[in-house]
Amino acid sequence: MKDSETKKSIKQDAARIAALLTDSDYPICITGAGVSTDSGIPDFRSPETGLWNQEEAKELSKPGAFRISELTLDEKMELFWRVGYKLGKKIMKAKPNKAHKILADWEKDGIMKSIITQNVDRLHQKAGSQNVIEIHGNAFEAKCMFCGGSYRLKDVMRRYKRKKRAPWCDVCAGFIRPNVVMFGESTPSETIQEALVEIKQADLALVLGSSLIVYPANYLPVIVRKRGGKLVIINDQSTDLDKVSEVVVNASITRVMKEINKALN
Template sequence: MSILMGYITVMTDSLATSIATLQEMVHAADVVVGFTGAGISTESGVPDFRSPNSPWMRNRPIPFDVFVQSLDARREAWRRKFIMDDLYRDARPSQGHLGIAALIASGRMPAVITQNIDGLHQASGLADHQVIELHGNGTYAKCLQCGRRYELGWVRACFEASGDPPDCEACGGIIKSATISFGQAMPEDPVRRAQNLTLNCDLCLVVGSSLVVYPAAAFPVIAKENGAKLVIINREPTPLDGIADHVIRAEIGLVLSAFIPRN
């Protein structure tokens, strides 16, 4: 039995060997790029989108074009947003997040590319520039017209007081959660940074992603085709397991705890 950073588990010889192999691959690499998906945050209590009975299925995000065109849709979008926020407001970074933060602190990983919108990578100690958010960030809001940032507490207070979401105080534009909704264009700067990092890494470490959401899931493929090693850590099989150099199916926090310095 092994006790590792809060985990109590029976670690099989094969899992211990897999983790050791991962450590060797990371230490042999000059540039590691991290690519994270929902699985790293489910260990923090954040529900993922595709699991059976997921609360996201009951509170589906409103498509971008509908959100922009309809005040009723915006009311409903914010109502659903605040329901979901309440479900994981107490979420804290998992051991997986801390493992990624440790890899970045070591200098081996310049930044992490993430599909997540929960801000837990920043909460683990990473600076904004060390987190490349392909799908935006759900911890604040922005005006779609002028880009002014708004804190969610203010948006919620206005919404609950009047029944309508507020307009931008600067330009009168529509305020929206700073996430990338279905039908909304991917953010140019994060996509460009992700592509550059992917093309310059020699190890791509995919953590907790189902690798079915495109175009984001194309980045590990780009890395592999450009000559990088590909490692996938996920509890379930992914479509890219067949081209990966190393696959670990285990609890993410348990695996990445191996990179957290011991006091």
């Protein structure tokens, strides 16, 4: 497609999405890694930039990496911190992009009720969104894997930087890890319940930057559909739910969001 045609088709799709948002009584948004790539945070699963495809991190990307592996827990934690430290720094420094900002404005204006996100980067909150449910936790808190004691990840990262050893708990000497849901781990049931409260009210779900591969994010839009709600998907690649969605746009998220915002004003 020529660029002028692409531009025209994005404009048309954006106008349709704006109309759906205006007609909806309870629109919600489900976001994934694609929303944060314009803020410089790599999509962990993308084959080109995916952190988890680097050789040394492969061990940790296996489902249940913390439980099933040939490595001892000590070795796993050292590996985890070696890889995770760099990513942690990147996430902490990242700034929200235009898509995060538009979503925050929509919440203030009553256009968007809530966000359910797979992202652990807190960029929605940094942009000003308040009603955010983090189904994979967030990378700003840390916890002891043994006693559950909580820490600020920032402080724990400082310790790692000083000693170059996986940090351990002051109370029980257990390993400390970020409070995020890793591959093969489950979202806490309280968080699922919070998400369901939103999902059950939603008559429209705008799915942004998620390939809808990982549970539970891939199931939430299915529930919206089953209950009679509508779906809109904006992502850089196709998803399994494209065929049951009202509008599907495969283009840059910030670009499409800007167009929808223009169409709404």
